[in-house]
Amino acid sequence: QSCCAVERIYVHQSIAEEFISHFKAEVECFKFGDPQDDSTYLGPLTRAAQIEVLQAQVQDAVEKGATVICGGEADARTGFFQPTVLTHVNHGMSVMQEESFGPIIGIMTVESDEEAQRLMADTEYGLTAGVFCQDQQRARDILKPLKTGTAYINVCDRVSPYVPWTGRKQSGLGSTLGHEGVFAFVHPRSWQIR
Structure with missing residues (x-):
């Protein structure tokens, strides 16, 4: 929910499998909870309506071929959205084109610096x-x-x-x-x- 948060990740195919494995393991360690508790890494969304935006981005990505490797679910009662990592994404998906303002990220594999630069x-x-x-x-x-x-x-x-x-x-x-x-x-x- 930060304007400077990472929205998209492009990783070279030579390290993609290892990167994705480590990234997923790190994300799965995020602790939900009260933002005033020092042990909390992830608090609730600031706006309940944002849950619908995130759900729509996940649904759009999955319908277009993405894989949810962790997260993807929301609890509208509490305002929490699970940290979500998507792979097999492309630029035809809203998650790779629109701002999310929530704990969702698409990881796309690239073959070269030039491809990464073009996509960025x-x-x-x-x-x-x-x-x-x-x-x-x-x-x-x-x-x-x-x-x-x-x-x-x-x-x-x-x-x-x-x-x-x-x-x-x-x-x-x-x-x-x-x-x-x-x-x-x-x-x-x-x-x-x-």
């Missing part, structure tokens, strides 16, 4: 993009042409007050945070004197 660019949104890679220059090369406000390398879901938080495309106008964010709240005045 195939969205109307442009808040963030990230690459996890041992070679930082390779990560920069993948991220550089993408139209995003923030590019992450080996990190994600992080906001710093020292740099602008801004989006591209349908991910908002203007900036918050950083020098640019401060100036979004001032009104300059021009004085013309003779």
